Amino acid sequence: MSLLQVRNLNVNFSQDGNVVRAVRGVSFDVNKGETVALVGESGSGKSVTALSTVSLLEGTAEVSGSITYDGAEMIGAPEKELRRVRGNDVSFIFQEPMTSLNPLHTLETQLAESLLLHQGLRGDAAKERILELLHKVGIRDPETRLNSYPHQLSGGQRQRVMIAMALANGPELLVADEPTTALDVTIQAQILELLAELKRSEQMSLLFITHDLGIVRRIADRVCVMKDGEIVETGPTAEIFANPRHPYTQTLLAAEPTGRPDAVPSFAEEVVHTKDLKIWFPIKAGFLRRTVGHVKAVNSATIDVRQGETLGIVGESGSGKTTLALAIMRLISSEGQIVFQNQELHDWTEARIRPLRKDMQIVFQDPFGSLSPRMTVGQIVAEGLGVHEVAGGHDPRKLVADTLIEVGLTPDMMDRYPHEFSGGQRQRIAIARAMILRPKLLILDEPTSALDMTVQVQIVDLLRELQRKHSLAYLFISHDLKVVRALSHKVVVMKQGDVVEAGTNDEIFSNPQTEYTRTLMAAAFGEELVAE
Amino acid sequence: MALITLSPLNQRRWRNFTANRRAFWSLWIFLFIFGLSLFAEFLANDRPIVVNYRGEIYTPIFNFYPEREFGGDFGTEAVYRDIEMQCLIITGGIGECWDEPHTLIEAAHNGSLEESIEDFHQGWLIWPPIRYSYDTISNIEGSAPSAPDAQHWLGTDDTARDVTARVIYGFRLSILFTIIVTLATSVIGIAAGAIQGYFGGLTDLIFQRFIEIWSGVPTLYIIIIVAAIFQRSFWLLVILMTIFGWMALVGVVRAEFLRARNFEYVRAAKALGISDRVIMYRHVLPNAMVATLTLLPFIITGTISGLAGLDFLGFGLPSAAPSLGELTLQAKRNLTAPWLGFTAFFTFAIMLSLLVFIFEGVRDAFDPRKTFK
Numbered sequence: 019m020s021l022l023q024v025r026n027l028n029v030n031f032s033q034d035g036n037v038v039r040a041v042r043g044v045s046f047d048v049n050k051g052e053t054v055a056l057v058g059e060s061g062s063g064k065s066v067t068a069l070s071t072v073s074l075l076e077g078t079a080e081v082s083g084s085i086t087y088d089g090a091e092m093i094g095a096p097e098k099e100l101r102r103v104r105g106n107d108v109s110f111i112f113q114e115p116m117t118s119l120n121p122l123h124t125l126e127t128q129l130a131e132s133l134l135l136h137q138g139l140r141g142d143a144a145k146e147r148i149l150e151l152l153h154k155v156g157i158r159d160p161e162t163r164l165n166s167y168p169h170q171l172s173g174g175q176r177q178r179v180m181i182a183m184a185l186a187n188g189p190e191l192l193v194a195d196e197p198t199t200a201l202d203v204t205i206q207a208q209i210l211e212l213l214a215e216l217k218r219s220e221q222m223s224l225l226f227i228t229h230d231l232g233i234v235r236r237i238a239d240r241v242c243v244m245k246d247g248e249i250v251e252t253g254p255t256a257e258i259f260a261n262p263r264h265p266y267t268q269t270l271l272a273a274e275p276t277g278r279p280d281a282v283p284s285f286a287e288e289v290v291h292t293k294d295l296k297i298w299f300p301i302k303a304g305f306l307r308r309t310v311g312h313v314k315a316v317n318s319a320t321i322d323v324r325q326g327e328t329l330g331i332v333g334e335s336g337s338g339k340t341t342l343a344l345a346i347m348r349l350i351s352s353e354g355q356i357v358f359q360n361q362e363l364h365d366w367t368e369a370r371i372r373p374l375r376k377d378m379q380i381v382f383q384d385p386f387g388s389l390s391p392r393m394t395v396g397q398i399v400a401e402g403l404g405v406h407e408v409a410g411g412h413d414p415r416k417l418v419a420d421t422l423i424e425v426g427l428t429p430d431m432m433d434r435y436p437h438e439f440s441g442g443q444r445q446r447i448a449i450a451r452a453m454i455l456r457p458k459l460l461i462l463d464e465p466t467s468a469l470d471m472t473v474q475v476q477i478v479d480l481l482r483e484l485q486r487k488h489s490l491a492y493l494f495i496s497h498d499l500k501v502v503r504a505l506s507h508k509v510v511v512m513k514q515g516d517v518v519e520a521g522t523n524d525e526i527f528s529n530p531q532t533e534y535t536r537t538l539m540a541a542a543f544g545e546e547l548v549a550e
Numbered sequence: 551m552a553l554i555t556l557s558p559l560n561q562r563r564w565r566n567f568t569a570n571r572r573a574f575w576s577l578w579i580f581l582f583i584f585g586l587s588l589f590a591e592f593l594a595n596d597r598p599i600v601v602n603y604r605g606e607i608y609t610p611i612f613n614f615y616p617e618r619e620f621g622g623d624f625g626t627e628a629v630y631r632d633i634e635m636q637c638l639i640i641t642g643g644i645g646e647c648w649d650e651p652h653t654l655i656e657a658a659h660n661g662s663l664e665e666s667i668e669d670f671h672q673g674w675l676i677w678p679p680i681r682y683s684y685d686t687i688s689n690i691e692g693s694a695p696s697a698p699d700a701q702h703w704l705g706t707d708d709t710a711r712d713v714t715a716r717v718i719y720g721f722r723l724s725i726l727f728t729i730i731v732t733l734a735t736s737v738i739g740i741a742a743g744a745i746q747g748y749f750g751g752l753t754d755l756i757f758q759r760f761i762e763i764w765s766g767v768p769t770l771y772i773i774i775i776v777a778a779i780f781q782r783s784f785w786l787l788v789i790l791m792t793i794f795g796w797m798a799l800v801g802v803v804r805a806e807f808l809r810a811r812n813f814e815y816v817r818a819a820k821a822l823g824i825s826d827r828v829i830m831y832r833h834v835l836p837n838a839m840v841a842t843l844t845l846l847p848f849i850i851t852g853t854i855s856g857l858a859g860l861d862f863l864g865f866g867l868p869s870a871a872p873s874l875g876e877l878t879l880q881a882k883r884n885l886t887a888p889w890l891g892f893t894a895f896f897t898f899a900i901m902l903s904l905l906v907f908i909f910e911g912v913r914d915a916f917d918p919r920k921t922f923k
Contacts, residue, residue, distance in 0.1 A: 347821055375823030388814035392559070392836045402822040435559070451818065 020047035021191055021223050022071060027083035029066050029075065029247075040066045042247040043083075048191065053217060053224040055234045055255070057270070058244035059470035060441065064227045067244070068193050071225075072104045087191070106136045109184035111177075113196040118180055119168040125152070126164040129183055136187045151182040156212055173335070174205035178212070185216065192217075193225045198233065202334040203497060203541035210237055229470060231270060235259055243267050273471040275478040275504035278523070280486055282327045282507055288360075289459050289491040290346060290378075291322035295354040297338070297345050315341040317515045318354070323459065326485060328492040330506030330523075332499060332538065337512040339495045343461045346493065347380055359458065376406040379452035383464035385444035389436040395422075395447055396432035402455045421454040422447075426480060442473035446480065453484065461493040466501050478504055499542040503527055511535050566915040573911020580904040587722035594680035594715035597630050604642045604671040621645070631681065631688075642671035682712035684719040684872035695880070695887040705889040707880050713890065717897055719872035724901070727788065728853045734792040735849065739799030740835070740842060746800070747807025748830050754804070761797050769794040774865055782868050791856060798849055799842060806838035813837075840916045847909030851902055858898070874898065 029041040041063040048054045056064040069075050071085055072092060085092040087103060112118045120128060129148045133139040139147055145164075152160035155178040168176055177197060184192055194213065198206040214237055217224050226238060234241055235255060242252045243266065251264040262268045296319075298312035316338040323329045331339045345352035348363065348371055356364040358378065363371060382388040389398055399418045408417065419429035425446040436444055445465060452460055462481070466474040478501060484490060496502050502509060509526040511519040511534065519532050530536045568574050592599060597610040603620055610630060617628045620635065621643025628635055637651035638644070641658050644667070657663045664670050680703075682688055687710050690696045694710035704713035742761075746754045773790050780786055810816060811834065819829045860866035861875025869876065874897055881891035 344817075349817065349820055372823040375821065378821075380818065380821045382814040382818060384814055388818050390815045390833050390836075393832075401819065401824065404828075405823045405825075448818070451822075455822070 020049050021088060022048040022225070023084075023086045024067070024071070025084040025086075027067065027070065027085060028081070029063070029070055030080045031078055032080070040079075040247055041070070044244075044247070044249050046242050046249065046252060048223050048225055050190075050223055051217075051221055053214075053226055053237055053239045055226045055228060055238035055241045056244055057228060057231065057234055057241055059229055059270075059472065061246075062244040063247040064244050065195055068195055068225060068227050071193065072108050073100050074104070074110075105132060105189075106187050107189055108191045108193060109187070109189035111180050111184050111192065111194045111197045113199050119176060121168050124165050124167055125179055128179075129186060132183060132186045147186070148182075151185055152179070154185065154216070155179070155182045156208075157182075172205075173201055174208065177201060177205075177209055181209075181212065181216070185220065188220065189222060191223045191225065193227070195227045196229070199228070199230070203499075204334065204537050206233075207541050213237065231259075231471075243270070269472055273475050275466075275475050275501050277482075277504055279328055279482060279505055279507055280326070282324060286325040286327065286489070288322055288324050290356070290358045290493075291320075292346060292357070293320050293355040294318045295320070295342065295345060295352055295356065297341050297350065297352045314515045316345065316352075316512075317517075319510075319512075319517055321510060321517075321520075323491045323493060325458070325491055326489040327508070328485065328494050328506045330502040330509040331493065331495045331512060332497065332502055332509060333512035334497060334538075336514070338515040339512055340463055342512070343380065343463055343493060343495055347378055347461060372405070376402065376408070376455040377457050378459045378461070379455060379457040380461040380463060381445070381448050381452055381465050384468050385441050385448055386436075386468070388448050389444055391436055394433050394435055395439075398436070398447060399432075399450045399454055402451065406455055408455060417454060418450075421450045424453065424484070425450045426476075440473075441469050442476060445469060445473075445477055449477075449480070449484075453488075456488070457490070459491045459493065461495070463495045464497070465494075467496065467498060474501065481505065499527075499538060511538070563915040567911050570911040570914060572907050573914075576904045576907035576911070580908060583721070583904075584725055587718055587725070590718045590722050591678075593678055594682060594684070594712070594718050595678045596681060596683045596686040598675040598677050600676045601630075601639055601673070602675075603639050603673045621647075630675065631686075636675060639673045639675055642673055680712065680715050680718075682715045684716045685711065685870050686715070687711060695884055695890060697887070698889055704893050705887065707877065707890060708884055708887075713877070713893055716872045716877060717874070717893060720874040720877065721897065721901065723784075723867075723872055724854055724857060724874055727784070727857055728850055730788050731791045731795065731853045732846070732849050734788070735796040736799055736842065736846070738792070738796035740803050740838065742796065743800040743803025744807050744830050744835065744838070747804040748811050748826065748834065750808065750811070761800060764794075765797050767794065770865075773860065777865050782866070784867060784871070787857070787860070787866060791853065795849075795853070795856075798852075799845060802841040802845055803838045806841050807834055810834045810837045843909075843916055844913050847906060847913070850905055850909070854898075854902065854905075 024047070025045050027041055027044045028039070031038045031040055044063070044067055046054065056067060058064045066075065066079075070079070070081050071087070073081070073095070075081065081093055083093065087108065090099075092100070092103070126145070126148060129151065130140070130144050133144050133147060148164065149160050152163065157163055157175060157178055163171075168179075171179065181197075192213075197213070198209050201209060210233060213224065216222065224237075226234075228234060238255045240253065241255050241258045242249045243258070243264065244250070245266050251258065251262070251267045258267065259271065262271055295316060297316040298314050300309040301311045301313060302308065303310045319342055321329060331342065333339050341350065344350045346356060348356070348366070352364065354364065355362060358374065361374075363374065393401075396415070396418050399421060400414045403414045403417065415432070418432060422429050422431060427443065427446055427450065431439075436447065439447065449465075465481075466477050469477065481492070482505065485492060492505070494502065494505055503523065506523050508522055509520070510517055511526065511532070513534050519526065519530070519535050526535065527539070530539055586593065591611055595611060599609070599611050601608040601610055608615055608619075610628070615628055616622075617624045617626060617635070620628055620638045622628065622635070622638060630636065633651045633655075634647050637647035637654050641647060641654050641663060644654060647654055654663070658672055664672070682702075688702070688706065690702075690706055690710050694706055695708045696702065696706045696710070698705040702712050702714065704717065707713055707716065742757065746757045769790075772794070773787075776786070776790060807830075813833075816829060816833050819833055857866060858873075858875035858878065861873040862879050864879070866875055867873050874894060877890060877897075878894040881887070881894050884890055
């Protein structure tokens, strides 16, 4: 029998007289002990659907249709009834473990709060239950962790604590909203394993929301594919993956960056190289602020990139990839040699570097954060022209128009604002801002991570085309090995500031030398290898 | 066609502001009152706006005319409120005005003078609705302060000056003082906060300690001391209030800059090689504006009350200046004249409420999470 039954659910948001239909006529069931995955790209309405199951949406949302949980109608139910269901029968895990925990409370306090509220447990009984829960979610030595604050835990551990909180009252349904998206690939795998195991041992149902099809294949019994607020296809996981019927599902499944970069001609000139580049942040202590130690963000990185070549930098969060890139751009201070176009610029002043800035540009990860919301696209793209002379025309509007066309946008977008564009279009705008200066070196800091899979593929194609046309040198930073494999000629693997492995694309991917690289590969390609 | 093209974001803010009816109407009422008060000289003045004397037009509101100009004896400025002076102007300078002005004015109006005197020029005066300026001492019957009557709508104060005129001028002075001080403190505060937040580190550390010391200076004592050395004046107060008031905004602006300097679009601008000054102005400052606007109502109402408080204590503007604080002080001294207290209270209450309503609307309009039906 079905535990959660959603019938013809509609959710509208109205603002300034505009009505946005976020969810349109969605119907699905979650049976006891079953895992159902809601899959879709950003904006498809999957999170809204999940939140509306226990009326967690804000006041501006108009919800209609029917949602029954264990036979009881949830839409329009009194707040008191809903509160009893929330946290007790239905628990939530959210995407961001950083902000889901209160930074001012210890683990014990946070877990005890929910236990006291729903079960009336206090004192030793509560403590015992907390230890049991922490043990269950795989936190080692839970006794020593009780008085820890969230910032003392790693991202994976925080997500485990979140899961422990969700499990505290023995829920029948666990709603997990992108629980692994913010985590590194190796930790992702651990969390998924944990969830699958808990589902078995606790007899729970799981409503799993994600954009990542790899996760769906690993964990779900049934899949609902959502697009623009509607469920376009639903069925058992194996069937959907083997035989997708709806064209959208087919696009989703096919969306994977493929191909290899063009070969680099042997006479290509070197654009940049570093020798033993070190970035240490001093730790100061005591009254006189003496330096007592260093945070070693990057230890002795030696890299080189030639014209038309892509160097992929791979590693988990905190491994120093971005720091290295910022140091090469001379945006943060560093020690060691940086040679850019045969000029040693590691000890140049900002004023002296300024003219060189047009030759080295950077594209950031978050297309929503990297464009000033108060400037038009034309102003954003043209900003660099105010500082640098660019060959090939003195009319800024024409240059902007040409560059927009080059990155696959149209010139009439010039007078619109960034918020009117999708993530992929914004990333193209960010690329246009860098490309208008005709740089020699383009640093790409996770340019595809914040994008949907189908859009990722397009951006990868665009980057490859730009490289071919302008013989650009790329420094491509990513934790996503699939994208790196599709774009890079050479790969550097970083771990906690050290370069642990470096080599050509083929060497690294077909014959990884270190354990760490093998773990990364297993996490990224593991399920595929199994499937093949 | 619109004169100013607003960005979509500002259009949304304007729509949100107008959706708040209370704020919207408060804005218009305030603008109307303030607009009127800007022309206070035409509303309440002891000189006529226009005078026609022997066929010539004079504008006493703007110009100095000696008494002699209108057939009087002295080179001092004509006292237009005297009935003799009015008689001289209306009758075209007949010497008998000094003896029986009332009869002559009447005769001039019913046309009998025209027949009896050769070369007669009928003149006229156009007065503002209130024939007193803020410093006009009027001849009242009985003792000052006098209760409201037909001549003095809100009565007179204890030096027999018209309260209505003083309120009109006082309102204008308060608002102008506040606008100047708020603008000056905001500019200094935003600049200081921007520099601290953007550069951070040692600059920030030293500047913060300086601000801590500076805010510890007892403002009131300084003002009393300075007032004892210099002549009290409007601009002296503006300078003093600005010197000790600019710290209010530093905190929020600094916090916004600290946050925004690590934004990716700020990094991108740095990577483009754009100078710090331009980045601060073009990319970071707009972020700080919302926080600034949220604090602005507190600064504005604080400045109004600050000025009134100093006036009340007697350390504010010179005693002849039209000041609402001074009116409050008089109300305290003359408890038997309740019209003084009521006038002061309602002027402050209406002025501050209107401002608070307006800025409440502004703040809500800038809140991206707030939605309006």
